Amino acid sequence: MRSWWLPATVAVVLSACQAKESAGTESLPNLQQVKDLTPGQQVADVTAALERDPTNAALYQRRARLYLTLHNGRAAVADAEQVLKLDAPTAPNYMLRAQAYRAAGMLKKAQADADKADQLGFDGPELPLLRGEIAFIERKYQQALDLLNDALRKTPFEERAYFYKGLVYAETGDTTLAISNFQTATEQAPSMADAYGQLAAIYNAKRDFTTARQYLDAGLRTSPDDGFLRYNLGVHLALQQLPDSALTFFEDATKIDSTLYLSHFNAGLLQYQRDQFAPAARHLAATLRLAPEAPPNTRLLLADALDRLGQTRTAVREYATLAKNDPADPRVATRLTQARIRLRQQAADSAAGRAPRPVQLDSLRKIR
Numbered sequence: 001m002r003s004w005w006l007p008a009t010v011a012v013v014l015s016a017c018q019a020k021e022s023a024g025t026e027s028l029p030n031l032q033q034v035k036d037l038t039p040g041q042q043v044a045d046v047t048a049a050l051e052r053d054p055t056n057a058a059l060y061q062r063r064a065r066l067y068l069t070l071h072n073g074r075a076a077v078a079d080a081e082q083v084l085k086l087d088a089p090t091a092p093n094y095m096l097r098a099q100a101y102r103a104a105g106m107l108k109k110a111q112a113d114a115d116k117a118d119q120l121g122f123d124g125p126e127l128p129l130l131r132g133e134i135a136f137i138e139r140k141y142q143q144a145l146d147l148l149n150d151a152l153r154k155t156p157f158e159e160r161a162y163f164y165k166g167l168v169y170a171e172t173g174d175t176t177l178a179i180s181n182f183q184t185a186t187e188q189a190p191s192m193a194d195a196y197g198q199l200a201a202i203y204n205a206k207r208d209f210t211t212a213r214q215y216l217d218a219g220l221r222t223s224p225d226d227g228f229l230r231y232n233l234g235v236h237l238a239l240q241q242l243p244d245s246a247l248t249f250f251e252d253a254t255k256i257d258s259t260l261y262l263s264h265f266n267a268g269l270l271q272y273q274r275d276q277f278a279p280a281a282r283h284l285a286a287t288l289r290l291a292p293e294a295p296p297n298t299r300l301l302l303a304d305a306l307d308r309l310g311q312t313r314t315a316v317r318e319y320a321t322l323a324k325n326d327p328a329d330p331r332v333a334t335r336l337t338q339a340r341i342r343l344r345q346q347a348a349d350s351a352a353g354r355a356p357r358p359v360q361l362d363s364l365r366k367i368r
Helices: 008-018 039-052 057-069 073-086 091-103 107-119 126-137 141-154 159-171 175-188 193-205 209-222 227-239 243-256 261-273 277-290 298-308 312-325 330-352
Strands: none
Touching: 039 057, 057 073, 057 091, 073 091, 091 107, 091 126, 107 126, 126 141, 126 159, 141 159, 159 175, 159 193, 175 193, 193 209, 193 227, 209 227, 227 243, 227 261, 243 261, 261 277, 261 298, 277 298, 298 312, 298 330, 312 330
């Protein structure tokens, strides 16, 4: 699940209002001039300003919020820590670091900073929102709903609260309330790509592909460069047995957001099934790099693809890793033995000046 934070332009305005700018430092960039820039471009501008004024806490705060918009939690944590070092230990500053910790997956630290912000009097909807999201992740669903409803009492039109309530209801099997809350989120924030993706996922599960496509198209109209929506469109097409079109959108998603490991996996799987082993290996390797708990057989498919490409030494390393984790798998044991024999043959052929032998491998399904 992706986190949902303030839109970039809103985040910039709030950070300018809430941050305490040090006296005698360079003034902040003109918001009117930067409002049409992408978050990435704004990060570059703020970074350039920090090079000229490295002790400006307001600039670190602004960049931290931009990193949250870009889902770069670790970078946001680094900047939020600078804010606390350079500025006062205020409730908003602890809240910013709590959000950064959450984006980086450090839930205990996020909760601790949220508690500090609460103790210092933070009263914005961000506090129950953050606590509600953490409760959802911890599968404390009733607690999550109570906190999200608290956020809505503070800000009745808070789209993120409706979005997270939708997640709670979807997780607990109440698709009717899930749909209602996701729809309300899109009404409050028509550019909320995640809500459209969740609605499409629900209707895909119902095999109502027409309605699912309507939500995907609506999301892409407002967020054409959202990688996760393109991944969801790939899933939508794959479920309808349209692998060519699905592959196009899985690859598009990885180009937009290279961290989407499920897009990498699905692209790699479809290419592997087509015997397109070079691009398959690239996507499968990215899956393992991004997600230690990758889908089953990811490493085996990668090892097999590398083996078929003649990258025997690298394939042996992957097979050996698999053998340590599951020594009883006959596919792994067979392939590891065969690959080691080929390595010795390749060394002998190279020493004798002979051309490399073609690699001929049976399907993994034939190994018992």
